[in-house]
Amino acid sequence: MFSMIFKDTKSSVGQLISNNLHTMVQSAILGFPRIGPNRELKKTTEAYWKGKVSVEELFKVGKELRAANWKLQKEAGVDIIPSNDFSFYDQVLDLSLLFNAIPERYAKYNLAPIDTFFAMGRGLQKSATETSAAIDVTALEMVKWFDSNYHYVRPTFSHSTEFKLNGQKPVDEFLEAKELGIQTRPVLLGPVSYLFLGKADKDSLDLEPLSLLEKLLPVYAEVLSKLKQAGATEVQLDEPTLVLDLPQEAQQAIKKAYQFFASKASSLPEITLASYFGTVVPNLNALKGLPVAALHFDFVRAPEQFDDVVSIVGDKQKLSVGIIDGRNIWKNNFAKSSEFVKKAIEKLGADRVIVATSSSLLHTPVDLENESKLNPVIKDWFAFATQKVKEVVIVSKNVSGKNVSAELEANAKSVAARAASDITNNPAVKKRVAAIDAKMAQRAAPFDERLIEQQKSLKLPLFPTTTIGSFPQTRDIRINRNKFAKGTISAEEYEKFINAEIETVIRFQEEIGLDVLVHGEPERNDMVQYFGEQLNGYTFTVNGWVQSYGSRYVRPPIIVGDLSRPKPMSVKESVYAQSITTKPVKGMLTGPVTCLRWSFPRDDVEQKTQAYQLALALRDEVNDLEAAGITVIQVDEPAIREGLPLRAGAERDDYVFWAADSFRVATSGVRNSTQIHSHFCYSDLDPNHIKALDADVVSIEYSKKDDPNYIAEFKDYPNHIGLGLFDIHSPRVPSKEEMIHKIETILKDYPASKFWVNPDCGLKTRDWAETKLSLTNMVDAAKYFREQYKK
Ligand code: MET
Ligand SMILES: [Zn+2]
Incomplete structure (x- = not known):
């Protein structure tokens, strides 16, 4: 019926409709x-x-x-x-x-196109069969x-x-x-x-x-x-x-x-x-x-x-x-x-x-x-x-x-x-952000002075060893976390379970001789979500998945309103871990920029404002950890590089400033003797951006880089650094010799007195067998250098 009208271009109705159609x-x-x-x-x-x-x-x-x-x-x-x-x-x-x-190393196997495609995307390892040779090829970058x-x-x-x-x-x-x-x-x-x-x-x-x-x-x-x-x-x-x-x-x-x-x-x-x-x-x-x-x-x-x-x-x-x-x-x-x-x-x-x-x-x-x-x-x-x-x-x-x-x-x-909702607006938070001053973003003393006090209280050896925070997240851990979330086990039962996990991780670290311990993060589903769930101003989806790469999807939490911390978020676990060992245990937090970047941010408030709100919540947490006797606190910022605006210019300069500044607001409320660590992975970092955080110790993913120029760039970095010695994404166990060799190369360009020994990142995706071997080899490599430097 309609087509009839359209064809009849002389009729005025038809003309009107077709004009309208035209301007649609x-x-x-x-x-x-x-x-x-x-x-x-x-x-x-x-x-x-x-x-x-x-x-x-x-x-x-x-x-x-x-x-x-x-x-x-x-x-x-x-x-x-x-x-x-x-x-x-x-x-x-x-x-x-x-x-x-298609690089020859993939093409040569003559796989079906879809398999060549997946091999390029994620690598392929297959043992030989009667009819086909073995395949072993890593993924493209x-x-x-x-x-x-x-x-x-x-x-x-x-x-x-x-x-x-x-x-x-x-x-x-x-x-x-x-x-x-x-x-x-x-x-x-x-x-x-x-x-x-x-x-x-x-x-x-x-x-x-x-x-x-x-x-x-x-x-x-x-x-x-x-x-x-x-x-x-x-x-x-x-x-x-x-x-x-x-x-x-x-x-x-x-x-x-x-x-x-x-x-x-x-x-x-x-x-x-x-x-x-x-x-x-x-x-x-x-x-x-x-x-x-x-x-x-x-x-x-x-x-x-x-x-x-x-x-x-x-x-x-x-x-x-x-x-x-x-x-x-x-x-x-x-x-x-x-x-x-x-x-x-x-x-x-x-x-x-x-x-x-x-x-x-x-x-x-x-x-x-x-x-x-x-x-x-x-x-x-x-x-x-x-x-x-x-x-x-x-x-x-x-x-x-x-x-x-x-x-x-x-x-x-x-x-x-x-816009009018009180879920969105919290005047007290706004007021507190407005009151942030330069002093809040600065440690009481410069690094050299802090270092003396930290060495006095921590008494760490040369080449101190540590890990990045998480230990293997076993099936058992996930099952119990789910049970607790669903209410099938009580809070007491769950706490008992988590404490037992923490104890296992602590005992293992003592046994192999690590210097600065971690509690292992068994209570955390995700390093952003875990904190988001405890902050006011966040909400979560059950099915809001977004592709991150290949078959890896993430479910970013959503920042809906002004952010604040109603009560301590991580103190209980850290305090328990510290109570069962005489070695220092690191408190573990996720930094303001990473919380922001790995969430869907608000679009009605500037991102930097959201970062400062997070910074204040974290500052309270850092101070509470210190007050509870935690002497080393790590605030992870793995996402700090990805937030860097795509173009050079004012917006980028502004980001570089507030990203570092919000980190310092979170971490500068502590005593000189409290050692602040930070951690970065996934990306090429500009040493100057890292320097601006003024963390006492930073750990950086490094094992796959193996690039002397990169170390040279960090040569003048004033504070202490641990360059990651092994890849935590791979089940491969690195030998002690391999890590000794890596450290030797690094030390050509980097002062031994500033060097920490650690893996690339957290171990949550690894299993215990690999973790034990890798970390034991790593600690042995550090011991080897301690001997060398004694002479
Ligand atoms: C992506 S960075 C991860 C840091 C965190 N503390 C962990 O060890 O898992
Ligand atoms: Zn990491």
């Missing part, structure tokens, strides 16, 4: 989480790795997940639905497989995806890399959707970002990845033209590197790549070039005049780039307005977003504006409806990926003049309720 602002999703509402992807891939399900079953589940995601978006009324946003491990690794960037907690598998190129199409995943998935009657916009990481985020392989260190652009472009064009043949009218090419400080060559490469595609325009789908996670303004020249159909920008992270980017949108280009946050869980403010989009419409016209998510929704949990335990008041403030899909549609309808008044009204109510 489109809605677009840049990517949807692929893990499934109940972690279906994880369950199947892990079962496949264990040989428990067939490859057919694995593919079937993949197909079902894709179909469900497409249908969900279609039913919500989304105009531009992504495909090829699915991956069994990582979308960047997908491209390496697709373009045949895994790196943080910009400033998110997602990790991608780093493309790794060598002189022998030969790009060619290996399969046609984007085409297959496009056709799969088409068969369901759903037209999609395939998404691929763009060629410049793909190369720029990659690196040269060990055997080709002189290779500059971007120099491969010319070889890579025809292969990209080939897959794009296949997409067009399959019926795709548009594709989304992501170039998030546009938000970094891009060197000239990379800016040139952007121009070159998209001009190349333009030269083949008739055989390719229209291109939307997408940037996200920041402003592109410093790279605006690379974008100006670029022959693509549409440009997408992230206006959630960088609304201030609006005027600049609109000024370079070409006469026929569309602007995709990323306004629904792909990185956080807060309900959108429809009135505000609509206003923002309307500014774009005024400049460009409704037919050239698209309402979109700021980035892929990969970084948000799948569906809020799965959260049965959330306080309904708070739940009303959130939107997960499924809800965000609807938000995009509502905002696009609203700016197109469709009637969505009911939705707008409900939204305005919810936004106002959150």
Whole structure:
């Protein structure tokens, strides 16, 4: 019936409808989480790795997940639905497989493509069988995806890399959707970002990845033209590197790549070039005049780039307005977003504006409806990926003049309720943060003076040995923690159990001769959640999983309001541990920046304010530990590097300051004789940033680095350091000799008097057998050096 009206263009009703249709602002999703509402992807891939399900079953589940995601978006009324946003491990690794960037060490086994893919992502170890030789290959490097907690598998190129199409995943998935009657916009990481985020392989260190652009472009064009043949009218090419400080060559490469595609325009789908996670303004020249159909920008992270980017949108280009946050869980403010989009419409016209998510929704949990335990008041403030899909549609309808008044009204109510809620606001906390002064962020005496007092009271030997905090989290520990959470064992029974665990850990450490002991953290489910659960201002999901890498998902706690500590959080366990030994036991806390980074933060208060609120809560905890007789206190900050803003400039400088300052607020309330430790893993650190924390001792992940330049960088570090001597992610037991060798190399560049002996990180993922052997060897290595230095 409707089609009849449309065809009758002469009728005035038909004209009106078709005009309206014409001016309808489109809605677009840049990517949807692929893990499934109940972690279906994880369950199947892990079962496949264990040989428990067939490859057919694995593919079937993949197909079902894709179909469900497409249908969900279609039913919500989304105009531009992504495909090829699915991956069994990582979308960047997908491209390496697709373009045949497969290092020989994987290719040589001639595995099925999916197994080569997994081998590159996670390594593969298989003993020989009658029909096949043994396989032993480590994974490609895994790196943080910009400033998110997602990790991608780093493309790794060598002189022998030969790009060619290996399969046609984007085409297959496009056709799969088409068969369901759903037209999609395939998404691929763009060629410049793909190369720029990659690196040269060990055997080709002189290779500059971007120099491969010319070889890579025809292969990209080939897959794009296949997409067009399959019926795709548009594709989304992501170039998030546009938000970094891009060197000239990379800016040139952007121009070159998209001009190349333009030269083949008739055989390719229209291109939307997408940037996200920041402003592109410093790279605006690379974008100006670029022959693509549409440009997408992230206006959630960088609304201030609006005027600049609109000024370079070409006469026929569309602007995709990323306004629904792909990185956080807060309900959108429809009135505000609509206003923002309307500014774009005024400049460009409704037919050239698209309402979109700021980035892929990969970084948000799948569906809020799965959260049965959330306080309904708070739940009303959130939107997960499924809800965000609807938000995009509502905002696009609203700016197109469709009637969505009911939705707008409900939204305005919810936004106002959150702003006024006393769950959100705690005047006492605000007052205390406002009263922080420089003195609170400074220890009473400089390090040299503190050291003398600490040596007097702690009496540690040269090369003091310690661990990073956690000991193996056995099945028994998890079972008992769950029982306690469910109420099937009493608080007394649980405490008895935890104390027994602590005692085991203490006795073991005494036995092998460690110097500064830990209690082992058996009571902690997670180093952030454990503290979050004891603070006011946090809330938690039961199913809010987000992919971190491969089949590893995290469930970040959510900061909903001003943060405060109603009572001590860790004192009981530390005091018990200290009461059963004469050696010092370290108190163990998670630092303000790590608590913030590994949570979903508030979007209504600056991140630094949240960090200072956490710092004050931790300061009270640190002081309580000291008052209870704990003389060494470690405040972990493993996430401090990932929070570093992507670009040099004022925002980064500000972060560097408040990240360190909030740590010092947390740790400076103690006596000179109390020794403050901190710990960092996962990343390359700038020694100056670490120095600013003024911790007495820091431990840093190091074992896999083995880079003399890195040690040299820390040479002038004034306080004490332990560089991690063994990899805690691997079940491998390092020998005493191996660690002696490592220490010897370090001591060439580093003063022995400042050196601590410890592993890379906590031991919670290891088992006891490995832990015993590794730590015994480590302590023996320290003893060896003590003997050497006596002479
Ligand atoms: C990711 S850093 C972990 C530090 C923590 N204290 C542990 O040992 O597990
Ligand atoms: Zn660590």
